[in-house]
Structures are given as C-alpha cells and as structure tokens.
Amino acid sequence: xxxxxxxxxxxNLARLDGEVQLEVANPVTxxxxxxxxxxxxxxxxxxxxxxxxxxxxxxxxxFACKEDLSLEPPETELPDEVVSGAEPFLIVGAMAGG
Amino acid sequence: xxxxxxxxxxRKGAFILTADGKRQNWDVSGPHFAGxxxxxxxxxxxxxxxxxxxxxSGWFGQIIQLSHxxxxxxxxxxxxxxxxxxxxPKGESNKFAYEGEVGTHKWYDGTQHPWxxxxxxxxxxxxxxxxxxxxxxxxxxxxxxxDGGKTWKELSGLRNAKGxxxxxxxxxxxxxxxxxxxxxxxxxxxxxxxxxxxxTDDGGKTWKPINRGLKSQYELxxxxxxxxxxxxxxxMHPSRPDVLFMQxxxxxxxxxxxxxxxxxxxxxxxxxxxxxxxVHAHEPETIYVVPIKSDSEHFPPDxxxxxxxxxxxxxxWEALTKGLPQKDCYVNVLRDAMCVDSLEPCGxxxxxxxxxxxxSADSGNSWNPIVRDLPAVLSVEVQTLx
Numbered sequence: 338x339x340x341x342x343x344x345x346x347x348x349n350l351a352r353l354d355g356e357v358q359l360e361v362a363n364p365v366t367x368x369x370x371x372x373x374x375x376x377x378x379x380x381x382x383x384x385x386x387x388x389x390x391x392x393x394x395x396x397x398x399x400f401a402c403k404e405d406l407s408l409e410p411p412e413t414e415l416p417d418e419v420v421s422g423a424e425p426f427l428i429v430g431a432m433a434g435g
Numbered sequence: 436x437x438x439x440x441x442x443x444x445x446r447k448g449a450f451i452l453t454a455d456g457k458r459q460n461w462d463v464s465g466p467h468f469a470g471x472x473x474x475x476x477x478x479x480x481x482x483x484x485x486x487x488x489x490x491x492s493g494w495f496g497q498i499i500q501l502s503h504x505x506x507x508x509x510x511x512x513x514x515x516x517x518x519x520x521x522x523x524p525k526g527e528s529n530k531f532a533y534e535g536e537v538g539t540h541k542w543y544d545g546t547q548h549p550w551x552x553x554x555x556x557x558x559x560x561x562x563x564x565x566x567x568x569x570x571x572x573x574x575x576x577x578x579x580x581x582d583g584g585k586t587w588k589e590l591s592g593l594r595n596a597k598g599x600x601x602x603x604x605x606x607x608x609x610x611x612x613x614x615x616x617x618x619x620x621x622x623x624x625x626x627x628x629x630x631x632x633x634x635t636d637d638g639g640k641t642w643k644p645i646n647r648g649l650k651s652q653y654e655l656x657x658x659x660x661x662x663x664x665x666x667x668x669x670x671m672h673p674s675r676p677d678v679l680f681m682q683x684x685x686x687x688x689x690x691x692x693x694x695x696x697x698x699x700x701x702x703x704x705x706x707x708x709x710x711x712x713x714v715h716a717h718e719p720e721t722i723y724v725v726p727i728k729s730d731s732e733h734f735p736p737d738x739x740x741x742x743x744x745x746x747x748x749x750x751x752w753e754a755l756t757k758g759l760p761q762k763d764c765y766v767n768v769l770r771d772a773m774c775v776d777s778l779e780p781c782g783x784x785x786x787x788x789x790x791x792x793x794x795s796a797d798s799g800n801s802w803n804p805i806v807r808d809l810p811a812v813l814s815v816e817v818q819t820l821x
Contacts, residue, residue, distance in 0.1 A: 350495075380498070380511040384495040388527075397495070430495070
C-alpha cells in the first residue's frame with residue numbers, strides 16, 4: 338500500500354483527512370502514483386500536473402525519503418520504503434511568492 | 436418578501452452576503468474555499484440556487500465549483516467518481532484545452548507566443564439553461580459547457596478575430612466580460628483587456644471586433660486599429676441590447692448600434708480611467724462608474740471614493756459620496772466588482788481591493804459597507820430572489 342501526503346489545499350479539494358492509501362502495481366513510479374491518485378480523486382486532475390502534457394506544475398514538488406524527486410523523470414522507480422509503505426510519498430506546495 | 440444574495444470573490448476565498456429586501460441587515464457566510472483566489476461567482480438566471488464559481492491558485496491551477504443550494508454546499512462538477520465508458524476517470528471539469536492548433540498571439544517583445552491557459556476570469560450562465568455556462572479565460576478565449584460544468588469546449592472562432600495581433604497588458608490577456616443578448620440567443624458580446632470588444636451573431640462560431648470609435652492614441656497610434664484597445668468593462672441594460680456602455684482604459688463610451696460605432700461620453704468625470712461600469716436595473720440611461728486617478732496610480736482621485744452616476748446615458752455625471760470615505764482612501768474597484776439588483780429602488784453594490792463591499796439600497800444616493808475587512812475583492816455579483 339502506497340501512502341501519499343497531499344498539501345492542505347488539495348486535501349480540502351479532495352475532501353480528505355490525512356494520508357491517502359493507494360494500491361499501485363509495480364513498478365511504482367511518480368507517474369503511476371499520480372495516475373492512481375487521479376483515478377481515485379478526479380478533482381485533482383490538473384492540480385498537480387498539467388491536464389494535457391502531464392508535466393508537474395511549477396510550484397508543486399515531490400519528496401520521498403528526504404529526497405527531492407521533483408526533477409526526476411516520471412518513470413523513475415521510487416525507493417523500497419515508499420513501495421512498502423514505510424515512508425510516504427509527499428506532494429508539496431512549494432514555498433513561493435516571497 | 437424579496438431578498439438579495441451577494442456573491443463576493445476575493446483573493447483568499449469567497450463570501451456570500453444575504454439580506455432581505457430592505458438591504459440593511461446582512462448575514463455573512465464564508466470564507467468558502469479559504470486561501471484560494473475566487474475570481475468570479477455567478478448564479479444561473481434560470482435556476483438561482485445553481486451557482487458556478489471559478490477557484491484558482493498559482494500552485495494548483497483552475498477548479499470549477501458548482502452549488503445546487505445557493506452556495507451552502509459545493510462540488511466540483513466532474514470531480515467525483517465519474518468514468519468514461521472504458522472505466523477511466525474523467526475529471527474534466529477543470530480542463531480548459533484550446534481547440535485545434537494552439538496558435539500564437541503577440542508577445543511583449545513583438546514576437547509571437549503560444550496561447551497558454553492560466554485561469555477562468557468570468558463565468559456567465561445561460562439566461563435560460565442552468566447547465567449551459569460560458570467561461571472567459573486567460574489567455575484570452577471563451578469556453579462553453581452544456582453539461583453543468585463537467586466538460587468545457589472552446590468557441591475557437593474568437594481567436595480567429597485577429598488573435599495573432601492581441602498582446603497582453605500588465606494585467607494579462609483575458610476574456611473578462613461576457614454579455615448575453617436576452618433578445619437574440621445567437622448574439623454574445625465579450626471584451627478582452629488590450630485586445631478590445633468582440634461580437635458574435637451566430638452563437639459563437641464567428642466573431643468580429645467592434646471597436647470603431649475607440650481612441651487609444653498612446654497605445655495604438657493607428658486611429659483605425661481594429662484590435663488592441665484596452666477595454667476594461669462593458670455593460671448593457673436587458674431591455675436595450677443594442678445599447679452598450681464601456682469603461683475603457685481611458686474614456687467612457689457608449690454605442691447605440693451593437694458596437695458598430697462607439698462615442699465618448701466621459702463628460703465631466705474627474706478622471707475617465709476606471710474599471711467597472713454598470714446600468715441601473717430600471718432606468719436604461721442611468722449608468723455608474725468609479726473614476727480612478729490614472730493607470731499609474733490605481734486609486735481614486737484626491738483619496739475620495741466616489742461613484743459617479745449619469746442619468747443621461749453619459750456626458751453629465753454626478754458624484755455619489757454619501758457613506759463613502761472622502762479622505763485618505765486609496766483602494767481600487769476592479770472590473771467585475773460592481774453590480775445592481777432588480778429591486779425597487781435599485782440596489783447597487785461594489786467591492787474594493789481594500790476588502791470593503793459597499794451597498795446602496797437607493798440607486799446610489801447613499802452607501803453603507805456590508806463588510807469592511809475581507810481580502811481584496813475581485814468580483815461582486817448579486818442575485819435578486821423571491
């Protein structure tokens with residue numbers, strides 16, 4: 338079971354309290370997690386990545402196991418700790434705006 | 436007894452203000468969607484409890500919200516567990532994809548730049564069908580839904596109206612005004628900052644610029660330029676859909692022939708720069724503007740917040756000051772932040788960048804703040820309810 342932590346505004350949008358738990362088939366990648374997340378919560382489509390290009394929105398970042406994965410290719414396989422559910426996959430609203 | 440419901444969009448959420456027909460005691464509900472920019476909320480004339488809202492964020496993009504109960508509860512119309520026949524989630528209520536080749540418009544340096552969707556500025560529900568809504572978006576285009584906001588399709592003919600010559604101004608390049616002709620369902624007027632006003636007579640398939648008579652000598656040296664005029668707002672009285680009033684970047688104008696020719700009616704205004712303009716609900720020649728000192732100083736002249744009213748369709752203006760701050764006031768009133776109700780006497784409302792929403796229950800003769808300390812107000816709409 339993959340654990341996903343969403344930023345405050347997206348939790349509100351999806352009417353979530355706390356983490357999301359998702360079944361994601363191997364290999365577990367940023368893309369496969371986002372696909373599963375959007376399948377569960379269609380309202381999140383377009384809020385994390387572009388509707389058409391599927392590129393990450395500029396002020397959204399991805400972290401796991403204290404590593405910034407935002408610039409990694411979406412097909413990059415995630416660490417075992419994320420796959421096992423020991424560590425969450427974090428979707429973060431970047432500190433931006435000054 | 437009749438009542439009114441005022442829908443306020445702000446930089447940090449939406450607020451709903453309600454009162455009975457006297458419009459003296461107000462209930463304030465909100466913030467709804469706290470922390471999000473709420474560019475515009477508007478109710479369906481055909482089903483007033485159906486309210487559409489544009490929720491946006493620099494982080495998370497565009498969301499469309501819909502209420503079926505007058506703003507008490509909300510849903511993203513395509514955001515539930517809707518699926519295609521193949522079982523894939525749709526979630527397309529937030530998707531505004533330009534039709535066909537994206538195309539380009541003029542960029543600040545004179546080069547061509549691809550259209551990029553940023554946000555929905557204005558939502559205009561159909562006068563007759565609660566499931567049909569038009570959306571004016573940045574970068575400038577108009578979209579339409581016929582399924583209650585679940586999916587949106589661009590009326591791409593608009594961008595064929597010399598779109599390659601449109602160039603964003605400092606506030607961006609957005610369709611910020613949409614006016615539906617109540618006597619001709621095929622006729623729609625729209626306006627775009629730094630591009631101009633446009634009209635369709637075939638339900639949105641084709642559009643033409645309607646900017647003859649607009650003078651923008653500094654921005655557009657060519658006096659016959661068809662596009663490129665910075666139109667801030669257009670207003671119409673439903674009884675006379677061929678008569679429109681315009682607040683341009685500079686100048687207040689009117690047309691009596693559906694935009695074929697505009698004539699300046701700035702008259703004795705202390706400044707003819709401003710953003711909103713609206714028409715009295717029962718007097719088609721009575722119009723309201725809020726003069727702003729200049730495009731360099733976006734605040735009222737002399738620190739005095741004054742609405743100006745003309746009862747002669749322009750040229751002759753009177754200052755309305757009773758109840759409005761007459762010193763040390765340096766707020767702005769944005770283009771979508773003024774509206775009128777249809778009670779008798781007509782109510783007039785506007786919101787400021789300082790977070791005040793003012794109401795007049797006597798056609799502008801006197802004003803009272805409904806609220807004083809909201810986030811910066813982006814839009815104000817009012818519904819007159821039985």
